[in-house]
Amino acid sequence: MLMTIVGIGTKTALMGGLAMLAAHAMFKASLFMVVGTIDRQYGTRQLTKLGTLRKDRPLLAVAATLAAIAMAGLPPAMAFAAKEAGLEAAWEAISLPGVPTWLGVLAFAGIVVGSMGTVAYTLRFLIGTFFVDSRLREALDGDEPFIVRHGMWPQLVALFPMVLAMLGIVSGFFGKPITAALEGATASAPAGEASYLALWHGFTPALAGSAIAVVGGFIVWRLFGRSMAAPVEPRFSAAAAYAGMMRGLDRLAVEVTGRTQSGSLPVHVSTIAVTVTVLAGAGLAFASLGAPKLVVADSVGQLVVGIAVSVCALVAANTRGRLKTFLLMGIVGYGTAMMFLLHGAPDLALTQILAETVLLVLLVLVLRYLPKYFTNRPLRGVRWLRALLAACVGAVAGLGALFAANSRNEASISDRFYELAYSFGFGRNIVNVTLVDIRAWDTVGEISVLLAAATGVASLIFIRTRVVDPVGTLRGRRGRPDTSKVGPGWLRAGATADMQGRAPMLEMMTRLLFPVMLVVAIYLLFAGHNDPGGGFIAGIVAGLALCVRYLAAGALELAEAAPIDAGKLLGGGIILAALSLIGPVFFGGSVGQSYDYTIEILAMGEIHFVTSVFFDVGVFLVVLGTVLDFIRSLGAGIDTQWRNDQTPRPSAHSDRTVPVRSRGAQS
Numbered sequence: 001m002l003m004t005i006v007g008i009g010t011k012t013a014l015m016g017g018l019a020m021l022a023a024h025a026m027f028k029a030s031l032f033m034v035v036g037t038i039d040r041q042y043g044t045r046q047l048t049k050l051g052t053l054r055k056d057r058p059l060l061a062v063a064a065t066l067a068a069i070a071m072a073g074l075p076p077a078m079a080f081a082a083k084e085a086g087l088e089a090a091w092e093a094i095s096l097p098g099v100p101t102w103l104g105v106l107a108f109a110g111i112v113v114g115s116m117g118t119v120a121y122t123l124r125f126l127i128g129t130f131f132v133d134s135r136l137r138e139a140l141d142g143d144e145p146f147i148v149r150h151g152m153w154p155q156l157v158a159l160f161p162m163v164l165a166m167l168g169i170v171s172g173f174f175g176k177p178i179t180a181a182l183e184g185a186t187a188s189a190p191a192g193e194a195s196y197l198a199l200w201h202g203f204t205p206a207l208a209g210s211a212i213a214v215v216g217g218f219i220v221w222r223l224f225g226r227s228m229a230a231p232v233e234p235r236f237s238a239a240a241a242y243a244g245m246m247r248g249l250d251r252l253a254v255e256v257t258g259r260t261q262s263g264s265l266p267v268h269v270s271t272i273a274v275t276v277t278v279l280a281g282a283g284l285a286f287a288s289l290g291a292p293k294l295v296v297a298d299s300v301g302q303l304v305v306g307i308a309v310s311v312c313a314l315v316a317a318n319t320r321g322r323l324k325t326f327l328l329m330g331i332v333g334y335g336t337a338m339m340f341l342l343h344g345a346p347d348l349a350l351t352q353i354l355a356e357t358v359l360l361v362l363l364v365l366v367l368r369y370l371p372k373y374f375t376n377r378p379l380r381g382v383r384w385l386r387a388l389l390a391a392c393v394g395a396v397a398g399l400g401a402l403f404a405a406n407s408r409n410e411a412s413i414s415d416r417f418y419e420l421a422y423s424f425g426f427g428r429n430i431v432n433v434t435l436v437d438i439r440a441w442d443t444v445g446e447i448s449v450l451l452a453a454a455t456g457v458a459s460l461i462f463i464r465t466r467v468v469d470p471v472g473t474l475r476g477r478r479g480r481p482d483t484s485k486v487g488p489g490w491l492r493a494g495a496t497a498d499m500q501g502r503a504p505m506l507e508m509m510t511r512l513l514f515p516v517m518l519v520v521a522i523y524l525l526f527a528g529h530n531d532p533g534g535g536f537i538a539g540i541v542a543g544l545a546l547c548v549r550y551l552a553a554g555a556l557e558l559a560e561a562a563p564i565d566a567g568k569l570l571g572g573g574i575i576l577a578a579l580s581l582i583g584p585v586f587f588g589g590s591v592g593q594s595y596d597y598t599i600e601i602l603a604m605g606e607i608h609f610v611t612s613v614f615f616d617v618g619v620f621l622v623v624l625g626t627v628l629d630f631i632r633s634l635g636a637g638i639d640t641q642w643r644n645d646q647t648p649r650p651s652a653h654s655d656r657t658v659p660v661r662s663r664g665a666q667s
Contacts, residue, residue: 001114004107005086008093012195014186016085019178019197023079026168027070031125033161034064038129041154047124051132059158061130066165072122072217073115073210078171078178080210081197087111087206088195096191112209112216119217124225172199270389277392284399292406302342309335320373326363330356346532347431354540358627361547365634426596426610427529435534436612436619440592443615444577447622451570454629458566461633503552510552514561517545525620526613535616539623546628555636566629573621580614 002024006017037060038053039045054061070077090111094104171178175197186194201207260271297303309332316328333356341349417430417438425433435443521542528534550558584593594612601607 001086001111004110004114005089008089008107009189010089010092010096010191011186011189011193012085012092013089014189015179015182015195015197016082016089018182018185019082019085020079022178023070023077023082023168023171026164026171027067027077027079030063030067030161030164030168031071033164034060034067034158037157037161047128050129052130054130057155057158059155059162063158063162063165064126064130066169067161068122068126070165070168072119073213075199076172077169078197079168081172081175081199083111083115084201084204084206084210085195085197087209088201088204091205091209092193108205108209112213115210115213116216116220119214120220120225123218123221175199266386270386273389273393277389277396280400281392281396284396284403289403289407292402294402299342302339305335305338305342309339320375322367322370322372322374325374326360326367330360333359345431347429347534347537350532351537351540354537354544358540358543358547358630361544361551362630362634365631365638369638425529425594425612426608427612429528429530429532429534432528432534432616433612435536436529436615437592437594440581440612440615443619444574444581447574447577447619450622450626451574454566454570454626458629458633458637461637506552510548514545514549517548518542521545521620525616528616529610529613535619536623539620540627542620542624543627543631546624547631550631550635555632555639558631558636562628566625566632569621569625569628573618573623573625575618576621577615577618580611580618583614584611 002017002020005013005020007013035045037057038050041057042050042053044050070079073080073083087108090104090108092104093099093107094101096104179196183194260267297306312328312331312335316325316332319325319328334353337349337352337356340346340352417434420438421427421430421433425437427433427437521538524533524541525535525538526533528537546558546562549561581592584595585591589595594610597609597611599607599609
């Protein structure tokens with residue numbers, strides 16, 4: 001009934017639908033609590049076993065009666081006024097231009113018939129639970145007497161549903177303020193005249209419909225719902241048909257799951273790819289989209305970069321060497337960053353470059369313990385099908401992006417971001433203000449994905465726990481290492497490095513660059529609100545600094561550079577970001593609202609401080625924690641497993657590895 005009323009789409013329909021939604025929440029929640037109380041205190045909720053509960057639970061009976069009045073749509077409940085508005089909207093739809101008359105009549109009749117059913121089952125519930133004569137109940141049911149819970153609390157628990165039931169009744173007298181509160185939502189309706197919620201509109205078709213529903217519902221209850229005897233299940237019924245349909249659906253789900261969830265990653269990915277290709281491709285093929293406007297390039301530079309990226313992508317897909325493939329993929333990523341730069345998006349370009357660099361470092365860390373080559377098996381059978389499927393997915397994705405870019409017929413919402421970035425977020429960098437202000441909740445979702453990714457990678461490497469780590473490098477060893485045996489000198493890695501693989505020049509340059517990179521990261525963090533930068537970029541720069549420390553001298557060096565568990569950074573960052581969004585509510589503001597403060601600092605002049613910097617710091621901590629967890633998992637973690645003879649050994653000239661068990665036999 002709610003969907004029918006709202007679907008009419010007029011101002012009165014939206015008014016009635018929203019009011020009915022609120023009324024429904026009050027009386028239905030109250031009745032759920034009534035039923036739960038009965039089930040808890042009497043051990044059953046079968047109508048055939050209940051009866052004169054009004055004698056044992058008078059307060060509960062009053063609460064149920066008030067809620068039932070609202071559910072049946074009787075005055076003076078708010079549900080009555082809302083139902084009247086819905087009937088009025090349906091009657092109005094009969095004469096709306098462009099709407100067939102029979103459709104309006106069908107909507108009006110449907111609401112009336114549905115209300116009749118509501119009245120009938122309301123009477124069955126209320127009378128069967130609280131007002132059936134006890135002798136009738138005993139005649140129909142020979143069970144033992146109920147074990148009733150006595151005391152004050154079983155009686156007072158009825159006050160909770162009573163509050164909601166009373167609200168549903170009392171709110172019916174406040175039609176005018178409720179109408180005013182809903183006007184903002186109904187003003188956008190394109191058709192119909194604005195109406196109002198009230199208990200009396202005069203003698204109208206809507207009132208006649210309500211009367212028919214009440215009388216008809218009473219008659220239906222007298223004919224079909226009065227008896228409290230246990231119903232006899234007919235041979236053919238809707239319930240039996242539904243049960244059979246659900247059994248068939250469950251069987252189908254088991255069969256489909258058994259064939260698709262086979263534990264094979266290629267099968268899973270292929271299933272998704274086929275679904276995307278068929279459904280999205282069919283949508284593009286049969287939709288009347290018209291010829292899209294295609295601009296190959298805006299400048300010669302874009303054309304050159306595009307060709308280079310395409311060539312590198314094709315070569316990467318056809319090369320056997322892992323390192324060569326990763327480097328070509330890196331060129332594709334850097335070429336994409338160049339394309340961003342040529343389009344005038346320095347923030348995106350800087351983010352892409354830094355993310356691509358971190359990705360290359362992580363790939364190289366994993367590459368150390370992988371075979372040098374991919375498989376050299378010839379393309380046969382199913383592999384040709386996978387190649388064809390990959391080409392189809394790429395074609396569908398490309399065409400979808402092309403048509404989507406040409407489908408806009410309204411002004412972009414981002415056109416207002418130029419104004420909102422400064423008036424709402426107090427910053428000149430539109431990209432950063434969008435991330436930390438205008439759509440900050442989206443950013444919370446994105447950093448939550450980073451947290452999940454870091455946790456997933458760590459769980460794959462550390463299958464059980466991180467206990468195979470006697471010196472604590474995998475969680476960030478606290479304190480400085482003992483360098484007394486190798487002499488002083490902060491430029492040397494000292495005892496933190498593997499003495500067999502020392503690179504003194506790299507160690508010294510790393511110690512020089514590390515603090516500089518951290519200073520740059522802090523600058524990018526605080527400058528990002530007005531210039532290129534921000535928490536995400538700053539976190540990647542700081543993470544790269546830690547990558548360099550690890551690559552220079554190993555896990556112990558990384559532990560000294562970051563003596564903290566990555567999980568604490570991840571958790572602290574997500575909590576800080578969430579608190580910075582919710583915090584303004586406690587100071588009279590709205591969720592995510594930013595405040596601008598001007599601070600006078602001696603010899604530095606005025607500094608504008610925007611509170612959204614706390615959100616950016618949270619993003620910074622999450623990104624830094626993610627990179628740190630990746631380094632410790634794919635770098636120090638794999639190193640630890642290697643030292644403990646827990647990883648397979650790659651073959652330098654093959655696409656195979658030597659299993660762990662075989663290595664012990666060979667040695």
